[in-house]
Amino acid sequence: MRSRSEAVAARRYPDLLIVPGMVLSMLAVSLREELLWWVVGLLVVGIVSGWLLTCRCWLMWLAGLVLFAGWHHEHQTPVLADTLAGRDMRLMLEVDRVDAGSDRLRLEGTVAGCEPVATDMVECGPLNRLRLDWYDAPAVLVGERWQLTARLKPPHGYHNPGRFDYQAWLLREGISATGYVRSRAVAKRIHDAPPSLRQALHAILAARDISSDTQRWLSALTLGNSQALSRDEWETLAALGITHLFVVSGLHVGLVIALIWWVTRQVVRCVMPSRWRVSPIPWVMAALGAVGYAALVGWTPPVTRAAIMALMALWVRSGRRAPSPWQGWWLAMLLVLWLDPLATQRQGFWLSFAAVGLLLMAWVNRPIPGWWWGQWRSQLILTLGMGALVVLVLGQWSVLSLPVNLVAIPLVTLIMVPLALAGWIAGPWFGGMCWQIFGWVAQVFWDASHWLASVWPVIVVPEALREALSVLLFIAALTLCMPGVGRMAKAAIMAVLLAGSVIHLATPSDISPGLSMQVHDVGQGLAVSLMAPDYHALYDTGPRFRSGFAPLSTLWDRAPVLDDVIISHGDLDHAGGLHWLESSGGVIERLWRSASVPVSATPSRRCVAGEGWQKGDARLTFLWPERTWRAPTEDRNDSSCVLLVETPAYRALVLGDAGRRVERWLVRRYGARLADIDVLIASHHGSRTGSDPEAIRFFRPDHVIFSAGYLNRYDHPHPEVVQEFRATGSCLWSTALDGAITLTPVADGVTVRAAARRGGIEPGCLGVESAP
Known part of the structure; x- marks a missing residue:
């Protein structure tokens, strides 16, 4: 027979699944189809492991599912028609x-x-x-x-x-x-604006005799003003994997409540020497401090998430009818999802809860060793686990993340943040001195960070390796968290994982290493990448706006090294990004341009019909303009460089803004070479000035791509052009609705993948007729 304690535990065990089950129900509503089956699988595991669930558990799960579905729908952002x-x-x-x-x-x-x-x-x-x-x-x-x-x-x-x-x-x-x-x-x-404590604090910063850089760093570190840091500074932090140190996160909220708890505890110890150990006052004051600090810096989603997790940690540590650490973790997730139904769409949600979950796996019910060993082990586990998510989501890996965090976390936690907070708490003289010291330390920190980021930039992981590397890193992190497993056994598991990864990478793939194409989404403009393992060319560079912003700058973290850049003609929606490439450190080995493109800082050559080059098994050839042709001054579109890409898997024709006259000339001049091509990037974004009906029927492309801006004022692609292509049976794509279009050669042709599918009339093809 089971003892009384065993019977009580058996009755309580299903009830322990109430909160996790409600969280999983919320995730099922929020994630919908993306990870629905994964969530359902976890629910099934919970049901099986929980034996026969109590009626209360079932009712709570169902109530959580129904209520959150309505709450989630209510919080969807209304959108302008x-x-x-x-x-x-x-x-x-x-x-x-x-x-x-x-x-x-x-x-x-x-x-x-x-x-x-x-x-x-x-x-x-x-x-x-x-x-x-x-x-x-x-x-x-x-x-x-x-x-x-x-x-x-x-x-x-x-x-x-x-x-x-x-x-x-x-x-x-x-x-x-x-x-x-x-x-x-x-x-x-x-x-007028009502009085604001936050604005008053910014005024205090501006009035102090400190440098502008120190003011920016203090504003970001203590007041949660992320806009205070420049884009280069954020890129530096991301390259080193220390972005979490300069945003108001659980680390900063934890430092604030730890300071309040310690000071209050000392005061209570003096006032109530006989009852200070059991007094709830330090815990209550620390919780109020967490809420007050979050209100001060603004209840943004990251701050709200950090405050909730900090409050839950206080409850767990207080021991007063508190849940276990894991129950507290689930309860914190439940509260975050209820307060922010869109939290699952934020990367920070997954990163923060995954980080805390890994730390719980590493240290719950285990003796905590010395500070340095605990810091090293925790940071190693976080580097591997968080690195797995960053590789999977962003395709980046910071080699210096582990050593830099081992130095940066103590520096920021024990020196920079205390100095920054002391400057606010102390008087003008002592506080100003603290901020001066903070400024010196921060300057050294930033100088060292910039140098390290330039020496060891973040590694961009190829898309084919991301899933394998992510799985390897995450399982490695879980292996280090496994209880009762010796170091030799963990090393053996890591060796098996490494061998499996090598075998996976060595397995032949059906994807050819040939030349792939990507029509980037740059709004109302054109930018096309031609990529092979050892080659990168760019046809056109997209637009540039009045503010100087070029959408091309959003495609890469740093300006790329390009073997060939082709500027089809001088219109700003095709040549606008060239200035950004040249001024941001991009390397252009060879620049091709038409006669209508102004001479730039980079030495260039004219694109002339008949000229071309071979890259592996791919041939790239200019078909227009002819050497003797002169563009009329009133219309530069017909001067566009027309490029034909021929590979064993597909043929693609890129027309730029060439008009109907040029298209008819191409049909007469090249004949069967352009008949029934695989991919056509439509002329002039699908306007009526291009895409001659006779040429369309002659080209008969399998895939047509319109590079156009969303709700553009020109109504590109034009309905008549769309109907002509649809009549030939072509599959139609538009960057305005589909985002970037990627064409990858495979053994039996080419696959086309859209970055943001919007639905379509038939599988694999977009109903562009409905596009504005």
């Missing part, structure tokens, strides 16, 4: 955030009222928050309410593989529309 894009709206906006640029202000605010300017328009519909640019703007402060006129468009961003998804970020932040304030319209301040 496409039909209202580009139309003027009269808004009442409460300003939540202001970022000052060199030539404009960028505002984020909550919509308090919205109505169309034109009388023939329908209502704006429900809008949540807006992100607006304001040129020639007056002084605007957070907390003010303004009446202004703005031109809006739905949230949208460039979709390129492995790059930042701006549209998803906007929706996660609750942004219903983006746009700009109409400067010619009258804008009125309705209410």
